[in-house]
Amino acid sequence: MAPLVQSSQPWVEKYRPKQVKDVAQQDEVVRVLTNTLETSNCPHMLFYGPPGTGKTTTALAICRQLFGPELYKDRVLELNASDERGISVVRTKIKNFAAFAVASKPRQGSYPCPPFKVIILDEADSMTEDAQNALRRTMETYSKVTRFFFICNYISRIIEPLASRCAKFRFKPLSEDIMITRVQHICQEEGLALEPEALSTLSSISQGDLRRAITYLQVIPQEVVNSFFAACRSGNFDLANKEVNNVIAEGYPVSQMFSQLFEIVVGADDVSDEQKARICRKLGEADKRLVDGSDEYLQLLDVASSTIRAICNMQEEFS
Known part of the structure; x- marks a missing residue:
């Protein structure tokens, strides 16, 4: 008989926080977004900061808490802007999704289900300037039915007309204590034993990037x-x-x-x-x-x- 097997799912995804309140160390961001979720009136948002600090996790958590599992796929469009960054994508895929109106649904359990959709643009600082300018006009036209969440490492690469239309949230590198606490939790869940020196070294080489630390932890010797x-x-x-x-x-x-x-x-x-x-x-x-x-x-x-x-x-x- 085959031994008991564990899931091949990457630990980065397996242990990704599902709610905004569980995002590590970004206390000010979490506090503001928690209040925003209670009103269900989200503005366009711009998340910026070093990699592996919770930007994408936060954007996904907001959408899950707004729409729940049933409406998530219909109401949320996720795009990695480093792969899809041309002006043609803005004029077709993004514009078509943004223009599609959604019906106002009654509150479903703990999910507010507001009458708008969300487009998540990861690595938005990789988009061309022409594409960003085209996106500005799309934001203006369809702001009543669509919200945009921009995620980037460098806010200076986002044109000012886009940045000025968004609520900005800066994500800080994670401290060593937070990194060690999160890694220890994963080790406990996965049945791994790491010496304190190994945990400290892992945190040090990750330089505040929790995603990198978890990936290093999962790599096979x-x-x-x-x-x-x-x-x-x-x-x-x-x-x-x-x-x-x-x-x-x-x-x-x-x-x-x-x-x-x-x-x-x-x-x-x-x-x-x-x-x-x-x-x-x-x-x-x-x-x-x-x-x-x-x-x-x-x-x-x-x-x-x-x-x-x-x-x-x-x-x-x-x-």
Whole structure:
């Protein structure tokens, strides 16, 4: 029987606060936004500050508390402006969503459900100046039915006509005490034990970026990945199966395992291109199955057996 497996969900998402009041250390921001949520009359907002300090988390929490799970998908549009930052996106996707009127719904439980939608533009400081100017006109035209939440690291890169139309909230880097407290909570939930020195070092190298600290915490030790790959290269399936069980038993995220294994395979000088292609194809297939909800143990076992076949030049059927 396969060992009990843990979720492959990134811990950054798993432990993301769901309510504004749970956002770490940004006391002034939390206080103002809590009062705003009570009135359900949100202005356009601009969140700025260093990465990993809770800007995106706060924007998402506001929307969840306003609309609840039922209306969230219909009322909220999330865009990463670093990927979708051209003026054509403003004139089509953003404008079409902003122009769509929503019906006023009665209060549903603890969710106010105000009569407007929200567009979240993450990394808005990456948008071109032309796109920002076009966005200004969209904000003016549809302000009654749409609110804009801008998220950026550098407020100086947001044009003044946009910034002046928003309530501005500055997010500060997290202190070492707060970082350690949050990391300790995650360690307790995940069954990890870290020495105080390790916690202090993790907080120090993260430099106030909690997202970075959590990501570092979840990364699998490289020696574990190397040991797994070495077992597969030996052609000994029993040894590879033992490594699979070790990975699962330790609760390492298998999706992260695949990412690190990919880097090792691609960089291996003594593995042929054909062998690399066969292994990487299987890694891609297994990763897609994980996203679809497949069992981590079975997918890691499948990758191990396919790697052994590829390395040992065994014949493998391709559908």
